[in-house]
Amino acid sequence: MTKPQIVWLRRDLRMADQPALYAAAQAGPVIPVYVLDDDAAGSHAYGGASRWWMHHSLDSLSKSLGARHSRLILRCGDTVEELTKIVEETGAEVIHAIRHYEPWWRKAQGKLSDAFDLQLYDGNYLLPPGAVTTGSGTPYKIYTPFSKATLEQMPPRDVLPEPETLSHPDSWPKSDALDDWNLLPTRPDWSGGIDAFWQVGEAAAQDRLAEWEGDVAEYDDARNLPSQDGSSRLSPHLHFGEISPAQVWHALKGRRGKGWDVYGKELIWRDYAQNVICQFPAYPTQSYREDFEKLKWRDPKTDADAAADLKAWQKGKTGYPVVDAGMRQLWQTGWMHNRVRMIAASFLIKHLLIDWRHGEQWFWDTLVDADYAQNGTNWQWVAGTGVDSNMFVRIMAPLSQSEKFDAAGYISEYVPELAQLDAPYIHDPEEHGCLPDGYPAKIIGHREARERALDTYKAIKQ
Template identity: 40%
Template sequence: MADLCRKTSAKTVICSKTFEPVSEESDRELATALADLDVELQCHNTGFLTEPGDIRTKENNPYRVYTPFFKAVDASGALNVDSIPTLSTHDWPALVHWPPSLAIDDLNLKPKKTLSGKDWSEGFSIFKPGEPGARGALRRFLAHGLADYEDGRDRPDKDLTSYLSPHLRFGEISPHRILIELDKAARDHLRLAAPAEKFRKELVWREFNYNILHLQPRLDAHNFRDDFNGFPWRDSDKDFRAWTRGETGYPLVDAGMKQLWQTGFMHNRVRMVCASFLVKHLLIDWRRGEQWFWDCLVDADPANNPGNWQWVAGCGADAAPYFRIFNPTTQADKFDPDGLYRRRFDKSAEEGSHHAPIVDHAFARDRALDAYRRRDRPERDKDDDSD
């Protein structure tokens, strides 16, 4: 960046402010380098409705529970579209001649086809990177998903997902733009007011996770709740491998894990079921699951990913109780009643050739509850995975 400023005689660099621990350090280093050139660095908060750490209790403490956090965000005016800040660009001079640069194709970023001629990234085509793709996803969601979002968002068999998470993650659309369009839709069609409000709450959940990341910068590595530090996790590579491959014998879990591998995405309800299965049915450390999701998800986010994993595991902020253990069979019956989602992503569901369950639900539930009671002990249970 400093070299580009020299070549273009730029006096100001304007960028979106980052709130990830690693990126914040990079921003500080960049500011120092630009200051040496007498170049001003302006960082604006374009990616969040509030700055992580700014919304605090009356006692000036950070919020650790979502509902009062949401109320405080709402009371701050951050959800009021009339208060959204704007940045004028009309008086910015355009550069006539840019310095030589690599073409994007020179970076060789496109996936290579396998020996069979298949492009492994074909399933990722549901996402179109960039701002045009982000705005297109928002338009489609407002037109086809929002109306039924409040009641149908937990149904993986219905295509009501906004698919905005990767675009938010990489700054291709701002939550302010989403708020403006939600507000317009709700004003134009009163029946959209309730689902629009529900989606606003999901946007604020993202803000909540970033506030937790601000409070605990190593959210991906450390339990937010210290009483889980001695949890007796199992070290079972065999079970972990079955989970990653979608070979657990529970069709909803297997379909979810295969959707993740095939598309780089997974429906939110299924994410919770798959995560719960790993940490409660298999008693495998949530950090292993978080890392697998981080490696596979196109929307992998340094706050949402570990924050949501810790929420499921019971060790996070405002987490679901550990003893709330999803039954993957009843979850499938409730949220994928006709099996459409399972058959779409798991051929064995369509062919009736499921793997045998790798663990019995009743046994796993009892074992998980026993582990929860023993969580203050430092020892870990190790399985012999030799095969």
């Protein structure tokens, strides 16, 4: 009988359009394996919200495999060591996997390639990172030309079907029980809001895509309106690989108009972020622009006032309603509206003058769609520290943004202390003299914060 084929799973938890699973199924009996390896990722081991999603996504995939008379093998520990053990236990000859680009996964892929026949496939992005280069063959650093060059190569590869059959080995290697990993919160169980907000798994991803097809035409305008929430909400499904960007692209490519054009470029941004970390693996922890390392950030580790401001930002108690609504939505649902993400990130960096890396780590722990490449790229874009980024001196005015993008309904939903206020009062109740009991005054004025940020920035340019 043909020897077993191991499918090493990571952020590719689906049955359809899964190139590694598809190839393995054609080659012999399939052993799907997921290894929980927190040590390898270091400071970027999955945070609490991501662990909640991962539990449910693995459970969903396990049930899908079970329906095909297969099973998901779970191991906890060093990835290379655990896969080596499974090879020895089963006599498998080949390990199939979708290629990943986080630095710890690239390291593991290198070690496994040295020891085994590791077959790597592209499947998590529209195009393989490295496929889009300048005329001289070098990687792009700036998004706009990268996006244009990517569009010239669209559409992406064809979508693969789910394998028709999955044969299984004569005997299965031992497996952990998913519940024993304790990925779900218990003391306390803070996941009630996330449970209510999300459906997890491959079927849920396809359902969400089907719903989104009817809304994508309005995306250009609706994506900026928190109260309307015109976002696709596909980001965690894409992050965990419950659906592939190729599936999304092919499903929506016939939709013509500005909405689809803009959304397609958001998918390309995912590719761009991977392109960035392939060039700069430590990008989520190191500013690309070295002069910013001299900027005198307020340090929450040594400055009690900065620590209090960071905590107020995290808890959604800054006195800026749109910022507070976003931070509370994040804590309640594990997700935040995309326009509000920019407002909240800018507020931490420029109004509070706190290093962007504190925000990156908070988002890493609290977002269900926390992605190593995108999280770092987005934070450095807002901070002005990145290879391609907004200028630091462009400081978002959260109060104006709130009114401009009609965030009143959004604020009412997530800041109940303000729910009795109408627009325009709800955007800035302190200014209008109607600050209710229980809601804080602004921790810093906008003009004061702006001048402090600009003065601090000027100091590193002198």
